[in-house]
Amino acid sequence: METISYQDVNSQVIDKCKEGDNRAQYELYKLYSKAMFNVSMRITNDYSEAEDVLQEAFISAFKNLHTYKGEASFGSWLKKIVVNAAINAIRKRRSELVPMDERTIGDIAEETYDDDSEWKVEKVRKAIMKLPDGYRVVLSLYLLEGFDHAEIGDILGVTESTSKSQYSRAKKKLLEIMKEPQFAV
Template sequence: METLSYQDVNMGVVDRCREGDNRAQYELYKLYAKAMFNVSMRITNDYAEAEDVLQEAFISAFKNLHSYKAEASFGSWLKKIVVNAAINAIRKRRSELVPMDERLAGEVPDEINNDEDTEWQVEKVRKAIQKLPDGYRIVLSLYLLEGFDHAEIGEILGITESTSKSQFSRAKKKLLEIMREPQFAA
């Protein structure tokens, strides 16, 4: 049986970066900056901070390029660096996850079927997500938008998997409350 191996399409650029080629670093930056800025922005919810996180993440990536083993795409590896840098920026602001009360964790239904849900516009949802408390917004963004599972989120944030699930459930409930506010309902 033949074994398939992963081949990163940008490996040539990565190799040139490892050799100290500044043009290759700029090329990687151009390839990934916009997407990584969006990841950072969704987590930090602050434009200037997202820019700082992006810069720190690229500096860290270039300094630690020797540790990239090409087991996944360079973009996936870089995304983890960006997510961690954004989480650290949030922690520096001394923002904490919303306190947990396990008794309430099961009160939010997993799915909400409502005809209004299908009518919400992407921009309204984006603005509502920005209004979420940091802890809710981070877990919701990591799970829904960045594709991490709750175990990975727990590892990233230093919380349990069940806490991540509960935060996500509460974030959905809070998001619905925000979406029902008069300025969003119109």
Template sequence: METLTYQDENMHVVQRCREGDNRAQYELYKLYAKAMFNVSMRITNDYAEAEDVLQEAFISAFKNIHAYKGEASFGSWLKKIVVNAAINSIRKRKAELVPIEDRMAETVADEVYEDETEWQVEKVRRAIQKLPDGYRVVLSLYLLEGFDHAEIAEILGVTESTSKSQYCRARKKLLEILHEPAFAAYEV
């Protein structure tokens, strides 16, 4: 039986990066920046912080590109770097914690969502933003980024059961937020 090996379609660009080609770095940045920013934003819940995390992650990836062995896609490898950088950023800010309600004071967008599904997605996105950091991180890693609880436990340095319980609590809290009278009546 023949074994299949993974071949990353961007491996030629990665190889050029390894050889010190700055244009190849820019190509990789253009290919992955938007997706990696979204990952960072879902975890940090702060635009400026997500941008900083993105830059740090790319710098780290380019410094350590020799460590990429091609066993998975470059995007998967980079995503792990972004997730770790975002979590480290959250840990750094723990010392300066501000109640979530104070941080989330934002104006409602003036946009009118024509599609009911789009409105519901926006409502859930805003409810996720209201979750405390620990809940939001586990929920985002599990539901949105596709990590399993063993991987989340390893990333966060906790037990798998802690990851599972945080996820259950996050789901419960998310439902509470969505059913709050002021939030349930919320219209974008």
């Protein structure tokens, strides 16, 4: 089977996967596994756990492919499965959400670095990985994965206002981390 691109993922490939065609499933896995691993890693912050989540998510996706209606892209549908699997993995660790104050990532950038300094994405990524699980999950789902607070609330089983407050606290904590000496420019 030829390698496919995102644009080439169509009903024919999905249909082959639904029929249990292992090669079609492998092509979808190759196409989406790296991006979905990154989603999982941002949420779990643990390499081996992210790998486990990825495998679990793909197994679940292939098992439940009959529910995919094509109303959203396959990648979006799969991403929701990965996010839910990652959240479940974190819940198994029994992490709890904790409160925080209002700030924006822009505020963090402005308060952490001088105007003349270049904002270092890698440093922000590392600082995000230092956040407690609950903060990192909400921040990642909102900023990096594009979910709104109502969706985050549904995913985590909390209210929309709890998601907003967790996000706010996460930004404050991120600012504190970014001010630590190892993150100074």
